[in-house]
Structures are given as C-alpha cells and as structure tokens.
C-alpha cells in the first residue's frame with residue numbers, strides 16, 4: 001500500500017524543518033520498504049493569508065481530508081496575524097473538524113540532551129501524555145456583559161460530554177494496557193473545580209472497571225505538575241482534559257529538556273479523518289530564516305506518523321536514529337549547544353536510519 | 355497594640371506543626387516587642403465534624419471575624435470527609451466570605467534545601483506567585499444534563515468580573531513596584547481559552563498603564579510552567595487566575611524543593627476581614643500522629659502573618675531564623691533528610707530568632 005501524506009510546512013521555522021523531516025522519512029521508507037507519496041500545500045501560513053485573506057482555501061477539506069495523514073510544520077505569527085485567526089483558522093479547525101480528539105505526546109529523557117532536572121538519566125523518564133483535544137476548557141461558549149462598567153463580567157463554559165470524555169479515557173486506558181507498566185494517571189482538580197472535574201473523575205472510575213489489568217491513580221493538577229518535577233519516574237500514561245493535557249505536555253518535555261525537539265500527534269483514532277503530526281515548537285519568528293532551527297521535533301513527529309500508520313518498524317528506526325544522533329553529541333543544533341545547521345542535523349539523522 | 359490571632363490547627367499534621375509555629379511566633383514577638391494574643395479554636399477539623407455534623411459552628415464569623423488574623427494548620431481528610439464538605443466548608447468559605455481575594459506564596463531557593471533542579475543556587479530563584487482567590491475557574495455555576503445517556507454533558511463556567519480581576523492585578527502590580535526588579539509576569543491562555551483569557555489580558559494591559567515603572571510580560575500557562583523549570587530566574591512577581599495561580603504556586607515551590615515547607619497567605623488587603631495564613635502542605639494523613647512533620651511551613655506562614663500585620667522586622671527575623679536552621683543542616687526533619695522530630699526542629703528555629 002502507498003500512503004498519501006499531505007505536507008503543510010506553514011510558517012517560520014516550519015518551512016525549514018519540514019524538508020529534513022521528509023528527508024528522514026524517505027530514508028526510513030526506503031530502508032523498510034514503505035511507500036510514501038507526499039502532496040505539498042502552502043496554506044495555513046502567513047504567506048497564504050496575505051494573498052488570500054484567509055488561512056485556508058474554502059475547499060481545504062476536499063484537498064486534504066482524504067489523505068492518510070497530515071504532516072505539519074508550524075503555524076502562528078502573532079506579530080502579523082492574531083492567534084485567533086491563525087490557530088483557530090487552521091490547527092484548531094483540524095482538531096475539531098477532523099475529530100482529532102487525541103493529542104498525544106511522549107515525555108522521554110533522551111541520551112545527550114541536557115535536562116534541567118538533577119540526577120536523572122535516560123531510561124528514568126518515559127511516559128505519554130494523552131490530552132483531550134476537542135472540548136473541555138477550549139469551548140467557544142460564553143460572553144461578556146455590562147461592558148466598560150464596574151459590573152462588567154465575562155464567562156466561559158468548560159464543556160465535557162459523555163462521548164468526549166469516555167473516548168479519550170478509553171484511548172488512554174488502551175495505551176496503558178499495551179505498555180509494560182500498565183499504569184495510568186488521571187489529572188483532575190475536583191477539589192476546586194466542583195462540577196466538571198468530579199464528572200471527569202466519575203468517568204475515569206467507570207472506565208477503569210473495564211481495564212482491571214491497568215493500575216491507576218489520580219492527582220490534582222497543582223500537585224501533579226509538582227510531581228512531574230519531583231517524581232517524573234512515577235508516570236507511564238497521563239491523561240488530562242484539553243487544558244490540563246496542554247499544560248502537562250509542555251511541562252513534561254521541559255522536564256526532560258526536550259521541549260524544542262518534542263513531537264506531537266493530533267489523532268483521530270478511528271481513521272475517519274486524517275491525523276496531524278507536528279513538532280511541539282511553534283513557528284519561532286525570532287530564529288526563522290537563519291537555518292539554525294532544530295529539525296528533530298519534525299523528524300520525531302514523522303516517526304509518530306509512521307507508527308500511527310501501522311509502520312512500527314520504520315517509525316522505530318527513526319526514533320533510534322534520533323537517539324543515536326543525540327547521544328553522539330556531534331551534529332547538534334545551537335539550542336542543544338552544537339554548531340550544526342538544520343540541514344546538517346537532518347542529514348545526520350537520515351544517515352543514522354537503520 | 356496587641357494583635358488578636360485566631361489559631362485553628364485543623365486536622366492531621368496541622369495539629370502537630372501549629373505548636374511549633376506558635377513557639378517561634380512567641381520568640382520573635384518577645385525579641386521585637388510585639389504583643390500577640392492567641393485564641394484557640396477546634397473547628398475546621400474532622401474531630402469537630404464528627405461531633406457536630408458540620409465543619410464550623412453557625413456563628414463562626416462572629417467567633418473569628420474580628421480577629422487581626424487567622425493562623426491555620428491544615429484541613430481535609432479525604433478518607434473521612436469528602437473534600438467538598440471539608441474544604442468548601444472551611445478554607446474556601448473563608449476565602450469567599452472574608453473576601454481574601456489574594457493568595458500569596460513565595461517561591462524561593464533556600465540554603466540547604468535539596469532542589470530537583472540542576473545547577474541552581476540560593477539567591478537565583480526568589481519570586482512571588484499572586485493568585486486570584488475568589489472567582490475564575492472555581493465558580494459554582496454549571497450543571498449536568500441528560501444524565502446516564504449518551505447525550506450526557508456537564509458544564510461549568512469560569513467567571514471573571516471587572517472588580518475581581520482588577521483588584522488582583524492592582525495588588526500584583528503594587529507588589530512588583532515595591533521590589534527591586536519591578537517585574538511582573540501574567541499567566542494567560544488566550545490562544546486556547548478564547549473568551550475569559552483575552553479579557554484577563556485586556557485588563558492586564560489596562561492596569562500596566564497605571565504602573566509605568568513596572569516591566570511586564572505574559573506567557574501562556576503551558577509554556578509558563580515549562581519556564582518555571584527552565585528559567586526560574588526570570589520571575590519576580592507572577593500573577594494568575596484562581597486555577598493558574600493554584601498550579602503555579604505548587605509548581606514553583608516544587609522547583610525549589612520547598613513544597614513541604616512553603617507558606618501561604620489568603621489575604622484581604624483592605625483589612626475588612628481577617629486574612630488566613632497556612633502552610634501549603636495539607637493534613638498529610640499518611641504521616642499524621644508520628645511527630646515527624648516538618649513545622650517550617652507553619653513557622654514561615656507565621657512570619658508572613660507578622661509581615662502582613664505590619665511587623666516587618668519581627669517577620670523577617672523568623673524568615674532568617676528558618677534560613678539559618680536550614681543552612682546548618684543539623685536539626686532538620688525526615689523529609690529533608692534529617693532525624694529531628696517536629697518539636698526539635700521548631701525549638702531550633704525558635705532559638706535562632708534574632
């Protein structure tokens with residue numbers, strides 16, 4: 001089977017890292033006999049917006065909705081377009097309209113990457129954050145009353161549906177069950193957020209009954225963030241609402257020093273729509289155009305994409321190539337203390353693919 | 355003037371650490387000619403609840419509402435009383451009914467305290483988290499519909515009022531202005547939480563205009579938690595909503611290794627009602643009754659209370675006594691790797707007060 005991949009570099013360093021991601025994907029595909037076909041799109045970018053006054057063409061769904069996956073660079077350039085136009089006009093639109101209800105990110109201490117935590121070594125920290133990606137705190141329900149008076153107030157609803165909560169928990173429990181430790185941690189705040197969070201807890205308890213082989217616990221989000229720093233070795237699969245998952249999936253990579261190289265998947269598990277794979281870093285206007293961006297976030301996202309497509313061996317070969325490149329400490333980019341440019345780093349990883 | 359302090363030990367280790375807090379307060383008061391009068395109350399505890407079926411007497415406001423401050427131990431014992439009874443029946447009631455709209459916590463790397471972060475030394479990290487303490491995400495507005503069907507959903511509103519947001523921002527900007535660095539960081543998430551958080555940003559911008567001497571910036575909460583780990587030296591005063599402040603004021607102390615010894619103030623700045631000072635740690639059922647709890651959180655909270663009452667010199671003398679005790683590394687409790695019991699540690703700090 002040939003996989004059709006929609007490639008959207010987007011903005012800023014997105015355009016610089018994607019060629020390296022493609023280089024490594026091609027190397028792995030060749031080595032492992034996987035057939036990939038790439039279609040390139042220029043929308044979801046400031047350039048496109050400048051020309052067309054919108055982030056995407058009206059028929060964007062027809063253009064990319066039938067692909068097997070979407071390989072994405074970065075979007076957003078706050079100085080040029082407000083976030084609610086750029087992000088809500090592309091990334092968040094994909095999540096909602098392609099029902100990518102899982103946001104998945106690894107938290108892994110990699111060899112050779114300087115971690116801000118003291119006394120941790122590769123292998124100590126290795127877990128997944130599973131984030132609900134379509135509802136929760138990112139609702140659009142709410143408004144403002146009595147504007148510009150002392151009575152002014154705004155309100156915004158957090159919305160959790162049975163369907164929305166149960167399906168993300170199911171995904172998280174399945175993932176936990178498939179891993180050696182079989183452990184799940186739920187992020188809550190039911191002692192303070194007194195309606196939605198107790199409901200989340202209730203659904204976790206109900207779902208846990210269906211997975212008797214999975215040990216689970218829950219922490220309030222305040223102490224959970226503390227435990228990411230103090231006891232990152234406690235975790236295996238961590239599941240949270242849209243907001244809590246967002247926080248934990250930045251904090252986790254930060255604790256392992258990998259925030260600049262972390263990958264993510266916005267996944268529609270049923271495969272009714274394509275999933276989006278993108279590096280966690282954004283478009284980084286401050287370093288864009290210099291060719292110094294670290295391509296590993298994009299490359300690692302490509303590996304996640306292959307694994308999602310079922311090409312586990314090819315995907316794993318990329319992750320291992322990344323680990324070897326990082327461990328050798330030679331061809332690293334500036335953010336990791338090296339001198340290599342984006343292309344040199346990408347080539348190094350491609351050469352390592354085995 | 356004599357200060358009248360309401361003392362409420364509450365539950366678990368709250369009862370064990372409070373005598374040490376009082377010991378140190380008395381030592382500092384004696385040294386610095388401050389007159390403190392303590393009234394002791396047994397409510398806000400499981401014992402009281404067991405006897406009376408409620409957390410506090412009906413006339414709790416008359417009993418403690420006229421005191422100059424409330425010195426609090428810990429509340430909550432989830433195995434015996436659900437949080438929504440114990441916490442919402444005491445701590446959160448105080449915050450709301452005594453209009454303690456500021457929750458204030460220091461984040462400071464102390465000498466002699468093992469920090470989970472690599473390569474940081476005392477003096478590197480020294481900032482305050484200012485948390486809105488009465489509204490925001492902890493509203494009680496919302497509900498459930500279509501229970502036990504596939505259409506089931508719950509919703510809960512985040513509520514931000516002009517009055518509520520402006521007054522916490524004012525407090526935070528004033529605090530920033532009083533400090534040498536004069537820097538303020540606002541926690542937001544306006545790229546995802548599209549109604550309340552842009553409002554928060556808008557009010558921050560408006561308030562900043564009134565404090566031209568204060569430099570300020572803002573970060574989305576996801577990357578802000580990452581920056582607490584990666585760049586804790588960037589911060590001076592950090593202000594956030596009820597939820598964001600809650601998260602940051604656990605994560606901050608965790609980064610400095612002080613979560614077990616951190617203090618907090620629930621403050622009504624106008625002094626219309628008493629403020630509550632309490633250690634950040636809870637009742638800790640797992641170690642309660644053994645006499646091994648670290649009393650420094652309670653002692654440090656006592657120092658914050660003195661400072662709030664205007665007794666800066668006496669307050670400072672306690673903080674310095676804590677620092678010296680920690681630096682000497684002799685009389686420390688088990689959680690910090692020592693052998694001292696709660697009383698021995700409390701006596702050591704009291705002896706150090708100068």
Ligand SMILES: CC(C)[C@H](C(=O)O)[C@@H](O)C(=O)O
Nearest residue numbers: 191192222430441445446600
């Ligand atoms: C106990 C809980 C309701 C409380 C809160 O979230 O406000 C606690 O975490 C705190 O920070 O004081």
Ligand SMILES: CC(C)[C@H](C(=O)O)[C@@H](O)C(=O)O
Nearest residue numbers: 076087091092246545546576
């Ligand atoms: C850009 C922003 C809206 C987004 C989010 O909060 O979902 C980002 O932080 C992410 O994690 O993908």
